[in-house]
Amino acid sequence: MKLKLKKYVFCSLIAILGIQTVSSQSSHVLKLWYDEPAEIWNEALPLGNGRLGAMVFGDPAIERLQLNEETIWAGSPNSIAHDKALKALPKVRQLIFDGKYAEAQAMATSDIRSQTNNGMPYQTFGSVYVSFPGHQNYTNYYRDLDIENATAKVKYTLNGIEYTREILTAFSDDVIVVKLSANKPGAITCNVFMNSPFDKTKTTTEDNEVTLSGVTSTVEGQKGRVKFQGRMAARHVGGEISVKNGIISIDKANEVTLYISIATNFKNYKDITEDYVAKSKSFLDKAIDKNFETIKKAHVDYYQKFFNRVSLNLGTTAVSKATTDVRIQKFDSQFDPELASLYFQFGRYLLISCSQPGGQPANLQGIWNDMLFPPWESKYTMNINAEMNYWYQQN
Structure with missing residues (x-):
């Protein structure tokens, strides 16, 4: 009798206060998801392993992965103190x-104020493009960022075939990995290539691998001396593959896995004598004999050691079934407690993904930057910004 009375009083309070009922969040996966590709950089989805960053656009016809490496900075070692x-x-x-x-x-x-320069800008590596001929008229489009596993996915249907892309920046294997698959054999046909906005870069094809090398910009008289190289290769099941003129071409494969490494000549803040070519090759060589699922398992296991330290369950309502962009637009007019917890966890995800032990601290944009000269140069501003990145993430 008392239990029934308490339940009646609680339900009455809900009705009087206008509070919407919520259900448990325990079975709901923490994902940002959308029903259309990104049109601009700010709509792409960020992946990172502390050292490498990727922004995933998800266009079915031409996938763009905009890439970063944490030590690609303009200029060269110098001190602005006097x-x-x-x-x-x-x-x-x-x-x-x-x-x-x-x-x-x-x-x-x-x-x-410095008598020499005002500090160097953080710079992009460039992009990898995956072109799929004839993939414009798609249906059933879906893309997501799974912040419980630090992975991204794109799915769509074309001519009765469901295509899937899975992308991650592997924490354990330190490469970017992309799995292309379809629910019909022989459906994967695409061309893969890299480019960069730097004035002078060099693309080579060697041993079925494509490389892109360059050196960073000179800024305020400080000569650019950070050298970098991106390197990529593919493994396929079924179909044929050819690698020439800086392009990896896949024809009628059942499944394809792309492996992408990036390295620079950075050793530490005053030493840039690392063999960046050997380093980029070493990263790729160590990863390429592993299949996607093996790399993914090690990646998720490592990431969840950090992410699973904190959980936040504010409950969920029916509005959580909408795409993330719609939920954000309507947040001021509808009760969506789960979006608040998703936002909190997204902040944790971003810092885990752009700042790892032994690497560089998060700069103004983490490790995600598509420009040679970004806003505020995407560098470290020590008056408050760098500190705030880490205050939020003490757990």
């Missing part, structure tokens, strides 16, 4: 305390 700055700092502080802001600004500019 002797006058430390002596001027207490004077500038006192001028500020005294309300003499113009004088403080003038002294900060002349005596504290």
